[in-house]
Amino acid sequence: MSSATFTLLLRSHLPEQCVLSHPEDLRPYECDALSAYRNTPLAVVIPETQQQVKTTLQLCSENRVPVVARGAGTGLSGGALPVTDGVLLSMARFNRILEIDTGNRTARVQPGVTNLSISKAAEPYGLYYAPDPSSQIACSIGGNVAENAGGIHCLKYGLTVNNIQHLEVLTVEGEQLTIGSAALDSPGYDLLALMTGSEGLLGVITEVTVKLLPIPATAQVVLAAFDSVEAAGTGVTATIASGIIPAGLELLDNPAIRAVEKFVNAGYPVDAAAILLCEIDGTADEVSAQIEQVSRVFRDAGAIDLQVSRNEAERQRFWAGRKAAFPAMGRLSPDYYCMDGTIPRKHLATVLAEIGRLSSEYDLPICNVFHAGDGNLHPLILYDANQPGELERTEELGGKILEICVAVGGTITGEHGVGMEKINQMCVQFNAAELTQFHAIKQAFDKQQLLNPGKAIPTLHRCAEFGAMHVHEGKLPHPELERF
Amino acid sequence: MIESFQETLVAAGENATPLSITGGGSKAFYGRRPEGREFCVRDYRGVIDYSPTELVITARAGTPLAEIEAVLAAENQMLAFEPPHFGASTTLGGTIACGLSGPRRPFAGAARDFVLGIRCLNGKGEQLRFGGQVMKNVAGYDVSRTLTGSLGTLALLLEISLKVLPRPETEVTLCRQTTAAEAIVLMNRWAGKPLPLSATCFHDGQLALRLSGTRRGVQAAAEQIGGDRMDPAETFWEDLREHRHAFFTDDKPVWRLSVPPATAPLVLEGETFIDWGGAQRWITTMLPTAAVRAAATAAGGHACRFRSNDREAVFQPLPAGLLALHQRLKHSFDPAGILNPGRMYAEL
Ligand SMILES: Cc1cc2nc3c(=O)[nH]c(=O)nc-3n(C[C@H](O)[C@H](O)[C@H](O)COP(=O)(O)OP(=O)(O)OC[C@H]3O[C@@H](n4cnc5c(N)ncnc54)[C@H](O)[C@@H]3O)c2cc1C
Numbered sequence: 001m002s003s004a005t006f007t008l009l010l011r012s013h014l015p016e017q018c019v020l021s022h023p024e025d026l027r028p029y030e031c032d033a034l035s036a037y038r039n040t041p042l043a044v045v046i047p048e049t050q051q052q053v054k055t056t057l058q059l060c061s062e063n064r065v066p067v068v069a070r071g072a073g074t075g076l077s078g079g080a081l082p083v084t085d086g087v088l089l090s091m092a093r094f095n096r097i098l099e100i101d102t103g104n105r106t107a108r109v110q111p112g113v114t115n116l117s118i119s120k121a122a123e124p125y126g127l128y129y130a131p132d133p134s135s136q137i138a139c140s141i142g143g144n145v146a147e148n149a150g151g152i153h154c155l156k157y158g159l160t161v162n163n164i165q166h167l168e169v170l171t172v173e174g175e176q177l178t179i180g181s182a183a184l185d186s187p188g189y190d191l192l193a194l195m196t197g198s199e200g201l202l203g204v205i206t207e208v209t210v211k212l213l214p215i216p217a218t219a220q221v222v223l224a225a226f227d228s229v230e231a232a233g234t235g236v237t238a239t240i241a242s243g244i245i246p247a248g249l250e251l252l253d254n255p256a257i258r259a260v261e262k263f264v265n266a267g268y269p270v271d272a273a274a275i276l277l278c279e280i281d282g283t284a285d286e287v288s289a290q291i292e293q294v295s296r297v298f299r300d301a302g303a304i305d306l307q308v309s310r311n312e313a314e315r316q317r318f319w320a321g322r323k324a325a326f327p328a329m330g331r332l333s334p335d336y337y338c339m340d341g342t343i344p345r346k347h348l349a350t351v352l353a354e355i356g357r358l359s360s361e362y363d364l365p366i367c368n369v370f371h372a373g374d375g376n377l378h379p380l381i382l383y384d385a386n387q388p389g390e391l392e393r394t395e396e397l398g399g400k401i402l403e404i405c406v407a408v409g410g411t412i413t414g415e416h417g418v419g420m421e422k423i424n425q426m427c428v429q430f431n432a433a434e435l436t437q438f439h440a441i442k443q444a445f446d447k448q449q450l451l452n453p454g455k456a457i458p459t460l461h462r463c464a465e466f467g468a469m470h471v472h473e474g475k476l477p478h479p480e481l482e483r484f
Numbered sequence: 485m486i487e488s489f490q491e492t493l494v495a496a497g498e499n500a501t502p503l504s505i506t507g508g509g510s511k512a513f514y515g516r517r518p519e520g521r522e523f524c525v526r527d528y529r530g531v532i533d534y535s536p537t538e539l540v541i542t543a544r545a546g547t548p549l550a551e552i553e554a555v556l557a558a559e560n561q562m563l564a565f566e567p568p569h570f571g572a573s574t575t576l577g578g579t580i581a582c583g584l585s586g587p588r589r590p591f592a593g594a595a596r597d598f599v600l601g602i603r604c605l606n607g608k609g610e611q612l613r614f615g616g617q618v619m620k621n622v623a624g625y626d627v628s629r630t631l632t633g634s635l636g637t638l639a640l641l642l643e644i645s646l647k648v649l650p651r652p653e654t655e656v657t658l659c660r661q662t663t664a665a666e667a668i669v670l671m672n673r674w675a676g677k678p679l680p681l682s683a684t685c686f687h688d689g690q691l692a693l694r695l696s697g698t699r700r701g702v703q704a705a706a707e708q709i710g711g712d713r714m715d716p717a718e719t720f721w722e723d724l725r726e727h728r729h730a731f732f733t734d735d736k737p738v739w740r741l742s743v744p745p746a747t748a749p750l751v752l753e754g755e756t757f758i759d760w761g762g763a764q765r766w767i768t769t770m771l772p773t774a775a776v777r778a779a780a781t782a783a784g785g786h787a788c789r790f791r792s793n794d795r796e797a798v799f800q801p802l803p804a805g806l807l808a809l810h811q812r813l814k815h816s817f818d819p820a821g822i823l824n825p826g827r828m829y830a831e832l
Contacts, residue, residue, distance in 0.1 A: 103746035105676055126676065148622045159620060161629065162597050175805055183742040183785035184589070184763045187800040188810055188828070189638070190596055193629030197622045217678040237537040243560060243650035283678060286701030342618040344538050374619040414620035422623070429623050433610040438624055440816035444809065457624065 001063055003042045003085065009063070010043055010087070013055050020044040029088050032075040033135075036391060037420050041068070041082035046090045050170075050206055053089070057204065058174040060087055066453050067172065069200040071112060071143030074135045076338055077419030079147065079199045079455060086453075089204065091142050097121050098207070104182060105212045106165060111142025111205045115149075118210060127212035130157035133415070134323060142205045148197030150415035152248040152279075152322075155373035157213065159415070161196040168207035169195060172446045182209065194441070199417050200452040202445040216281035219247065220291050221318045224298040225272035225305040229253060232274035233348035235301035236372045239278065240345070242297050244290055248279040249373030250322055253352065256367040256380075257321075259328045266321025269305055276303075276372065277322055279315075325369040326380075333365070333382035337394050341405030342414035345375040354404055355379050362397040364390075376414035377405070403428055418456045426456075427463035435460060485528050486611065486642060492523060493609035493640065497820040505636040505824055507546060508573030511582050515635050515827045517795040525640065526575055531555055532643060533617070540600060540617045542645040545577025552576055556648055564592040564649040568725045577641045583633025586725035587683035587694070590675070590745065590760045595632055598647045602628040604639035607818025617645045636824040637832050638817040652696035655682065656706050657717030659692040664749040664758065667691040671761045672746045679705045683721060686758040687731060694721060724759065727791075731757045734768045737792030739776050741765040743785030750779050766790075773797055799828060807831060 001009075007021045020026060021043040030038040042065070047053045060067045066086030073080050082088040094110035097118065101108070102125045107118050115136040119128040132151035133139055139149065145167065150159045157163070166180035180192040195202055226232040232251055239246060252260065252275050257268045268275055276298065280290045295306055309315035329336040343351050352368060359366040359381075370378040379401055383394040402412040402425045412418070412425040426435070438457045442449070458466075496503050502520030512518070529546035536559040543552055549569055556562055566586030567579045580602075585594040601615030614627035631639055662670070667686035671693070674681060680697035692714060695702045706713075714720060723729040732738060734755070741750065745762035754769025769776065773789065777800060780787035786800035802810060807829070814821070814832045825832065 101744075101746075102676065103672055104744045105672075106744075148626070150620055154620070158593065158597065161626065162593055177805055177809065178803070179806075181784060181786070182744040184745075184760065185594065185633075185742050187786050187788070188802050188806065189634050189813060190583075190630050190632060191806075191809075193596060193626045193632075197626050202625075214676050214678045240539060240650075241537045243653070245649065282697070283680065283701050283704060285704040286680060286698050289698040289700045342620045344535075344540075344618060346535060346538060371620075376618075376620045409616065410618050411616050411621040411623050413623050414618070415622060417622055418624075426623060434612045434614070434624070437606060437610075437612055437627070437817070441625055441627070441813065444812035444816045 006063060006065055007043045009059060010045060010056065013059060014045065014047070014052055018046050018048065018052060020046070029070065029073070029082060029090065032070070032073040032078060032080040034076050034078045034419070034421055036385070037078040037081050039082045039084050041088040042085055044088045044090060046093055048093045053170055053204060053206055054174040056087065056089060057170055057172055061172045061174070061448060061450060064448060064450065066450050068452050069142070069146070069204050071140030071146070072114065072138050074139040075143060075147060075419060076340070076416040077413070077421040079417050079419035079452070081420050083453060091140065094142070094206065100125065102127070106182065106209050107212055108207065108209045109141055111145070111208055112140050115139050115141055115144055122212050123215070126215050128215050129163065129210050130213050131160050131163055134326065141208050141210065145196055145205055145208055146198065146200050147417040148415065150371070150374070150376070152250060152371065155249055155371065156245050156247045161193055163211045164192065164196065164208060165211055166209035167192065167195055167205055169203035169205055171203050172448065172450050177203065180209070197417070199419065199456040201442055201456055202451065216247070217283045218287050219279055219281035219315060220287055221309045221315050222278045222291060222294050222298065223268070223307045223318050224276045224278065224303040225269045226274050226276070226302060227272065227304050229274045229352050230349040231302040232276055235276050235298050235303065236348065237345055238297045238301050239294055240373070242293060244280070244294060246278045246294065246373060247281040248277070249371075250277045251275070251368065251370055251372035252322065252325065253368040255365065256325060256369045259332050259367055260321040260325050263328045263331060264321050264324040266317055267307070268321050272304065277318055322369065329367060329380050329382060334384040334386065335382070337381040337383065337398055338416070339377065339379045339381070339398050339401050340413045340416040341402050341410055342374065342376045343405050343408050343410035345372070347408040348372065348375065351377070351404060351408060355401055358397055358400055362393055364394060364397055371414070374414065375410065399425060420455055423455070423458045423462065424466040426458050427466050432460055435463065486605070489525065489528070489605055489640060490609040490611070493605055493607065493822065496822040497607060497609070500820060500822070502822050502825045504827075505640055507575035507578035508548065508571065510569060510571030510574040511578055513791055514582055516798050516830070518824065519826045520822070520824070525577065528642065529575070536561055538617070539648050540645055541648055542617060542643060543576050544643055545575060545641040547576045549574040549576055549579050557651070560651050561648045562651045563598065563646065565589055565595045565598055566725055567595060568727070570726065576644055580632050580644050581634065581636045581641060587685065587721050587759055590763055591682050592649070596629045599628050599632050599644065600647050601645040602631055602641060603643040604631060604641050606639045607820055607823050611642070612639070615645065619647065635828045637814060637828050638823065640823065652682070654699045654702050655694055655696045655717070656702050657692055657694045657714040657720065658706060658709060658711035659690050659714050660711040661689050662691050663689070664756070667758065668746060668748065668762045674709065675745070675761050679709070684761045685724060692720065729757070731755065731766065731768070736768040736770055737794065738790045739767045739769060740788045740790040741767060741776070741780045741785060743780060743783040747783045747785070750783065752776065752779050802829070
């Protein structure tokens, strides 16, 4: 069936306002927040009811048309990048909070609801939804589930997977599955875990029940400055070793501190090699006890300056710099590329040193602002896409950074997902048998391979080509790692 | 040893002889009756890597749970999901394969929340590694958590990496006399407040609540909540976790009902022990299966025949669509159907 005929078929089953197919209407959907990758879909469907989602999926599966689900399009790995011969299914109109159950401390919401609006709705009851990606004002809970999104407070409160209880999912054939429940567990396999982080490859999420936690009575932040990144790294491990799990523990290196201070007056010491922001939350007594302890630990680790937030306004100011980090990069440089590898914390200093070396080698500045407590790095490579070859160099540098993360026992993505972007690095992290098992799981959910094809899990063929490409250039990274 | 495991699996696949994987045998009572030839894997043991500052321990599946807990305790750390042992022989592999969690679960998370990575053999004997030793990892599907609680029906677990947590500086248990209905209300009201709770349960007119954290924080919370101090309390929570409490020594079948925590007391003939702040209800009863399941379903939860002589219908039946998906998943890991067939559901 031609694209035009299929679009007509969609239109004949769905209300007019639900189907977009004129080129200018499709443009806003060409990419997610990784705008270097773009594709125009055959059509965009923006359903308003569960039945319309089901109809769309049935039409697609009957006619073997690929479907890419999209939440808010804030993904950083090209997960919601359309496929040219497929439908882009936007869940944006599923934006209602269906129920706040204060007794059981849960919220039942539609997938297009933004992350932050859940906490806003729960606030009057003294409750909130803990995972807080920096994109929380914009990103959707459906997208959070699909990516297993994290945030600053995940060190203590866990990722999306640890904070959801139930999903309603439609398979690509339009069959409805209830996964999880209002209870804390469910019979059978843990499909809730399998769906979380599956990047839209296994089903379309049409409803989510999240856990709500009591809003901490109080929170305070310690801002500690260090004269070397190593010392800051020691501060991180020593905090954990002392028996404290902070609510958040973030690191900014000197280039990041300078970039941020230029735009927000957060009061960060611009001469420090690195700063740590350590938040402690809990009851007033818990917090005062642990703040004292953390301050001692940082001093012992060699902190050259320590500030403890004295009130809520100051706490907000300390965080304002961290939160403005990404926009600040956007103003420093025409483009930036955000990486997302995770490493064992003990390798922080060596990996950051290696990243610094690669930055000089590729002659591209890198700022580091990241979730140090989790070992989740976010090197931001600054570049200019208008300079010929610079994007390619940036991507190559990014790939090298991810391969270092794998080599020290870490992973290529902590929270942003593989999507289109890191598909080649998946070949470095997983061997053929593992990738084959992933494909077999996909097959169990979507035997026609119609949901978000080409993303997240590379074909063996692709990996063979990727491996060959590197050998061809004579620069095989980490030859000790298994590949094929 | 892995090679010999692989050979066993490959041979079992070729001859279509089902295997019943066993670790320490402490949970032989759990799930449907094992079918197939016993395949004991407890000799694959030992802690592989533990660095306290990473909050991660990696150990072979045959490692005794007690050994892991001792290694962690020496560094003042713990498995925060408080896994039940149900006997001295418990292995780490069996613990994760069963996916059971103790009283701290509603506040700290379940076994699956602490699993970071798994090395395993699928039914074809292929060695696979998913997840890793880091806190955050979204590369590929979350297979390690999916294997947790799958009762060995998808893969043979070889090595497991778990997130561990510091032991709290101090713990205090408070109790007071009340009714079941009032206890459920109180437990949920407190759980909605920023208090350092780590367990709440109710049985026989007594509500017990555990606070964990810094000395100052726990002290302040204890004053706020009030009630009598239970001292010592450690054995109380251990007895609950291990089902050594007198409640569990009854001859009647022990059911486990998992329901939304604020669910009012279930009207079921028999005795009830409420744990997990209301979310886990242990019931000893002679009622027919259908009656117990109906009560759990009506409350929005499910019921498991946890300990009983009837080993046929142990877990709540799955709706047709989900069951079919389970069968396809099982097939994707274990096409010959040799790994613990029938242990979870007759159809798997
Ligand atoms: C400035 C900025 C800061 C960020 N900070 C963080 C951060 O701190 N932590 C973090 O984890 N991420 C962060 N992100 C990344 C991004 O916000 C998250 O990945 C988020 O979860 C994506 O949600 P979304 O609604 O925008 O999803 P989209 O980008 O629209 O989609 C993401 C993936 O989810 C799938 N999907 C979406 N909805 C559904 C559904 N209903 N059913 C099935 N599949 C679906 C899509 O197919 C796609 O694969 C940041 C992004 C930006 C731009």
